[in-house]
Amino acid sequence: MRPRSRRGGGRPTISDVARLAGVGAITVSRALRQPERVSESLRTQIERAVSELGYVPDPNARALASARAEVFGVLVPSLTNNVFAEVVRGIYDSLSDGPFRVQLGNTHYSGLEEERLLQVFLSQRPAALIVSGIDQTPTARRFLEEADCPVVQIMETGPDPIDMMVGFSHFDGGHAATAHMIEVGYRRIGFLGARMDPRSQRRLAGYRAAMEAAELYDPRLVTTTPVPSSVSLGRDLFRHALAKVPTLDGVFCNNDDLSLGVLFECHRASIEVPQTIGISGFNDLDMMQVAFPSVTSVRTPRYEIGRQAVAMAKAAISGTRPELLTVDLGYELKVRESTTRPKS
Amino acid sequence: MRPRSRRGGGRPTISDVARLAGVGAITVSRALRQPERVSESLRTQIERAVSELGYVPDPNARALASARAEVFGVLVPSLTNNVFAEVVRGIYDSLSDGPFRVQLGNTHYSGLEEERLLQVFLSQRPAALIVSGIDQTPTARRFLEEADCPVVQIMETGPDPIDMMVGFSHFDGGHAATAHMIEVGYRRIGFLGARMDPRSQRRLAGYRAAMEAAELYDPRLVTTTPVPSSVSLGRDLFRHALAKVPTLDGVFCNNDDLSLGVLFECHRASIEVPQTIGISGFNDLDMMQVAFPSVTSVRTPRYEIGRQAVAMAKAAISGTRPELLTVDLGYELKVRESTTRPKS
DNA sequence: CCCTTTGTTGGTAGCGCTACCATGATTGCG
DNA sequence: CGCAATCATGGTAGCGCTACCAACAAAGGG
Incomplete structure (x- = not known):
């Protein structure tokens, strides 16, 4: 034959x-x-x-024979969000020199979708899994615990890791930005939030803690929506907030898209920044320091999170599990013109 | 045994x-x-x-046995560029309901890297390949011609497709924006360009053609750099251009990051937009219509390109090759405040 | 009633690679 | 100089799945 x-x-x-x-x-x-x-x-x-x-070499045959694919499964909630684009870039850059491929999944901020994608990924027996956040559903968490490969949770740190973690404290970041605004003299500081995923919630919690500590907290100052973030949404939320609380003298925005929308709306409505309204953002996109006035923001180590996650996963794969399973890469409050009042 | x-x-x-x-x-x-x-x-x-x-099912075993992986190989030059993020999102969204996975490769605008990634992708026998642009190296082109799967070139259209094409004319887009600025009365219109990949070159060519037709072309009006685009670069290029040509009364920017940088710099230097300087961008990011003043831009069908590319590839896979192998999705000039002079 | 045709089901033999074990050669040691 | 230990190399048997073909039943057609 x-x-x-x-x-x-x-x-x-x-x-x-x-x-x-x-x-x-x-x-x-x-x-x-x-x-x-x-x-x-x-x-x-x-x-x-x-x-x-x-x-x-045929990677499929290799994976079949060795019961292990040279694939990093990566789950992120969004592909267009600048933040995750940077993380993903860090992951790709760290992986481009080795044999590993990347399998990217977009969960659209849905736990169910995350579960589905995890099943798909696990069917390939990946070399490592990188997932976003620490709020997996019980089912997703079980999948990850039973996966016989390193797992890295990224974007934030917290207790009870599945395996490894790389991120920073969104609570602290939100707290730091708010505390700064209070310190330079803002009093009626609004919170603008879009999407309100778990990390946004923690930034809000940080804001609230800072406001309460200064006895400035007022629930009417908080304006949130489940709608995805965008610059135009920032404008709309700000208008809303201002209508609700005309005495508003500052806003801490969930992220920089929103703060840019606020800034433009202030220009359009001839509201002086930082004199009449102070603005603080989150993530510190490149444009924040170029804006006029430049915008105070919390710089987050997005690219570095991707690099670090891959480095830890690679170490675990090669048998030398890092001694520190949870890495906090911190954040940095960048104070700029948008919260710099002439008078203190 | x-x-x-x-x-x-x-x-x-x-x-x-x-x-x-x-x-x-x-x-x-x-x-x-x-x-x-x-x-x-x-x-x-x-x-x-x-x-x-x-x-x-184990996709590796399946791929090995059937000599065909259910994978779409996708090559883009950048992961953080908003434009490609949208394209990639369109691709993922169109593929999420089927059996196909996505294998994403980042060429970093390098032909050599594209060749290397193509080899890696081809070793998996993908179901289809989607590549960016029409300026592949001869080697890359040969790989694509010999690949026994549908190939879609995206982002622009042109003669001599490898297989299928989805995009629009960057020349025409650049021409339209420039012609509009000339029509509303701008004369010393600068071109600001970053990266200057082939598509940027064609936008520049469109600008030049429009300027020459109006007998306004002057090489000193053109300011480009190979450096990747960013908002801060927009500011820098604009300062540069203004120093070179103090009589500048308008700029057409290669993309919207640059135009945003120009807008902020105008605010900072108290240059009136659109009275003293007119601004036109390219791509029409969401923020362009929110900006103050809102910025004229060429809307490009990024998400739609991703969808369409997948649709055509899927059709070819299922045996019904589309009758139109090259699809021009067009562009749309969005005229806004940044080029609307009170006096005509 | 026989013979094709159509439709459903299963067996066999790989796909290209690597885990596992076996082989033989070389080395080191008493 | 004999024997275990180490090293380099190769053979065999799959990994989990599907292409290919065979087998058989049911359905028509003369």
Whole structure:
């Protein structure tokens, strides 16, 4: 019975390389994955055969045989949100030099979607999983606990990690921005929040704690919506807040899209910033320091979170689990013109 | 000789399902992929067995056996650029309901990196490939021509497609914005360009054609840099341009990040927009219509490009190649306050 | 009533690779 | 100089799935 004609369209396989190099297939496999375990003479022969044939290993066959795909599964709630785009960039940049591929999933901020995607990812037996946030559903959490690969939760830190964690405290970030505004003299400071995912909630909690500590908290100062964040939404929320509380003298925005919308609306309505209204944002996008006036914001280590998550996962894969399983990369309050009142 | 202990950690396989349902493995395979070719009674039995065991097919085994992975390979030059983030979102959204995964590659605007990633992608035998732009290197082009799967070039259209194309004319977009500014009375209109990838070059060519047609072209009006675009770069380029040509009365920016930087710099330097300087951007990010003054921009169908590319690839996969292999989704000039002079 | 046609089901043999074990060669040691 | 320990290499048997073909039943057609 003749072998069926090559299904795969004639791409060279490992045994083609082995034949050309005059060695066993398994030796080629070893030469590619653990070159130091093959003698130098064979190794150069094999390398020559590989480049002559243009051989590229089939990752599917490799994954099937070794019960482990060289894939990092990455789950983020949004692809267009600048914050996650930066995180994802950090992940890609850290992975581009190695054998690992990235499998990106967009949960759209939905726990159910996260569960579904986790099942899909796990069916590939990934080398590591990186998930956003610490508020997984019980089912998702069980999937992650039972996955026999390193798991990194990113964006924030908290108690009871599934495995590893990289992030910072959104509560503290929200608290720091608010406390700063109070300190420079703002009193009726509003909170503008979009989406209100768990991290936004914690920023709000930080705001509230700071306001309560100064005996300035008033629930009417808080304006939130489940709608996704955007610059135009920032404008709308601000108008809303101002209508509700005409004595408003500052706003702390959930994120920088909103603060940009507030800034533009202030220009349009001839409201002086920072004299009449102080503005503080969150994340510190590049444009915040270019804006006029430049906008105070909480700088968050987005790119670095991606890098660090990959570094920790890689360490765990190679057997040397990092001693610190939870890494807090912190944040930095960038004070700028939008909260710098001439008079103190 | 006993079978070696399950390498894969005991996840159920297709034969576990087959045994439980009392059918052959191949029938389970068929029931999952072409349910209409299995009798209803068996199908329900199999479905019950699948959900009882929590069976999820192994995509690696599937890809190996069928010589075809259910993967869309997607190559973009940047992950953080808002434009590509939108395209990628369109792709993900169109693919989330089907069996296909996405394999995303970041070329960093490098032809060499594109070639390398193509090789990696092709080793998986993807179901389709989506690549950005029409200026592939000869090697990359050969890879794509020899790939036995649908190929879609996105972002722009042009002659000589590899297979299919979805995009719009960057030349025309640049031309339209410039012609509009000329029409409303601007004369010394500068061009600000960052990155200057091939699409930026074509926008510049459109600008130049419009300026030359009005006998307004002057090379000193053009300010470009290979540096990646950012809001702060917009500010810097504008300062530069103004120093070079103090009589500048308008700028057409390569993209909206730059135009935002220009707008902020005008605020800071108390330059009146649109009276003293007119501003026009490219891409029409959400914030352009919220800005004060709102900024004229060329709206580009980014999300739609992603959707359309996937739709065409899916059609080709299912055997019904679209009759139109090149789709021009057009653009739309959004005229706003930043180019609306009180006097005409 | 026999013979094709159509539809449903299953068996066999891989896909390309690596885990596991076996083999032989070399080394080190008493 | 014999024997265990170490090293380099290879053979075999799958990983979990599907392409291919065979088998059989049911349904028509003459």
